[in-house]
Structures are given as C-alpha cells and as structure tokens.
Amino acid sequence: MTCLIHIESSPRKEKSISSQVAAAFIQEYKNSHPDDELKHIDLWNLDMPDLDDKLISAHRATIKGKAVDSTSLKLWKKTEKLIKDFKSADKYLFSVPMWNFSIPYKLKHYLDLIVQEKYTYDFKDGSFQGLITGRPAVMIYARADIYEESEDMQKNYMEKILRFIGFENFISIFVEPNSHGEDFRQKAILLAKNIAKDF
Ligand SMILES: Cc1cc2nc3c(=O)[nH]c(=O)nc-3n(C[C@H](O)[C@H](O)[C@H](O)COP(=O)(O)O)c2cc1C
Numbered sequence: 760m761t762c763l764i765h766i767e768s769s770p771r772k773e774k775s776i777s778s779q780v781a782a783a784f785i786q787e788y789k790n791s792h793p794d795d796e797l798k799h800i801d802l803w804n805l806d807m808p809d810l811d812d813k814l815i816s817a818h819r820a821t822i823k824g825k826a827v828d829s830t831s832l833k834l835w836k837k838t839e840k841l842i843k844d845f846k847s848a849d850k851y852l853f854s855v856p857m858w859n860f861s862i863p864y865k866l867k868h869y870l871d872l873i874v875q876e877k878y879t880y881d882f883k884d885g886s887f888q889g890l891i892t893g894r895p896a897v898m899i900y901a902r903a904d905i906y907e908e909s910e911d912m913q914k915n916y917m918e919k920i921l922r923f924i925g926f927e928n929f930i931s932i933f934v935e936p937n938s939h940g941e942d943f944r945q946k947a948i949l950l951a952k953n954i955a956k957d958f
Pocket residue numbers: 769770771774775776777778855856857858859860861901902903904905937
C-alpha cells in the first residue's frame with residue numbers, strides 16, 4: 760500500500776498557516792487516493808533524544824559492530840525507530856515555517872537525528888550517497904516576507920539536506936508574504952489541493 764507521511768514542524772496547530780495548507784493538501788489527497796495510507800509526525804509531540812556524545816558514540820560503535828553500554832544503546836534504539844518511521848513512506852509532505860531565516864529548531868533536531876551514516880546516507884567509492892531514493896516530496900514553506908532564491912535559507916537548506924539523503928524530486932508551495940493578507944493563504948491552499956490530486 761502506498762504511504763504518504765506528513766512531517767509537521769509548526770507548533771501553532773490550527774493557527775499555523777503551513778499546517779492549514781498541509782491540511783488542505785491532505786484532505787484532497789484522501790479524496791483522490793482513497794486506498795493510500797497516511798502517516799503524521801508532529802515534531803512538537805515527538806520524543807527526540809539529545810544528539811549528544813552518548814548518542815553519537817553509540818551510532819559510531821553500532822556501525823562498526825562494537826559494543827555499546829545499555830544507556831546509550833537505549834537512546835540509539837530510540838533514534839533507529841525515528842529513522843525507521845521516517846523511511847517507512849513512499850511520498851513526503853513537509854510543512855515548514857520560516858524561523859529566523861531558517862527552519863524551526865525542532866525540525867533541525869529531527870533532521871540531525873535521522874541523517875545518519877549507513878541508515879540514510881553512505882560514503883562509498885569516495886563520495887556520499889543518499890539511501891532514500893525515488894520518493895517525491897511536497898514542501899510547504901510559510902514565511903512573512905519574500906526572499907530571493909540565493910538568500911532563501913529555509914528552502915535551500917531543506918533541499919540540500921534532503922538531497923543529501925537521496926531525495927531528488929521536490930514540489931514547493933510558498934505561503935508568502937502571509938503578513939500582508941488572506942489572499943496568499945487562499946492561493947496556496949488552492950495550489951496545494953491541485954498538487955494533491957496527482958501527487
Ligand atoms: C520565532 C519566529 C521567527 C520568525 N522568523 C521569520 C523570518 O526570519 N522571516 C520571515 O519571513 N518570517 C519569520 N517569521 C514569521 C513566520 O515565518 C510566519 O508567521 C509563518 O506563517 C509561520 O508558519 P506557521 O504559521 O505555519 O507557524 C517568524 C515567526 C516566528 C514565530
């Protein structure tokens with residue numbers, strides 16, 4: 760069964776513009792793909808361990824087949840589960856607010872946990888290779904201002920890190936400048952519904 764996963768990174772629930780556009784996308788997706796499975800990860804209600812020395816050491820020991828102490832192993836198993844859940848989908852929907860020109864720290868924390876050698880990327884024959892391939896992603900970017908491509912550290916960062924782990928195919932929806940009126944939100948919702956039909 761085809762699975763779509765939504766990674767939600769705004770804490771603002773129904774007040775969140777990126778989440779509202781994602782909800783419109785999902786509603787239309789359900790109508791046009793009634794047999795697909797839908798998963799949802801709310802990054803503000805997800806138990807994410809600190810990426811500290813214990814966790815980094817546990818990952819390094821694990822991929823080298825070395826022993827790991829029980830506390831660190833517990834933390835690493837938790838991280839492995841986060842990675843497994845992330846990798847379990849065929850299609851991805853990310854709703855991303857801009858925070859201080861970049862992304863919310865919970866999303867950065869999540870990405871830092873799931874971007875792990877031998878799990879989501881590898882280093883082979885002198886180069887890095889992403890291990891999550893052939894999966895399209897719809898990216899919803901909400902921000903209060905308009906940004907030139909070259910200074911867009913929200914979209915550019917998301918694409919850079921997702922490409923690093925193997926993603927290649929992105930469809931971007933921008934909700935900007937959302938401080939200037941309702942019009943932009945409605946346009947983004949319409950666009951999201953159109954994209955969802957054939958995604
Ligand atoms: C902590 C914080 C930082 C923000 N930083 C920026 C910013 O650097 N540039 C910008 O254009 N908007 C910024 N905004 C505005 C948000 O991007 C905008 O309100 C957006 O709608 C948030 O997405 P959401 O409604 O899905 O939560 C910021 C908002 C917050 C709460």
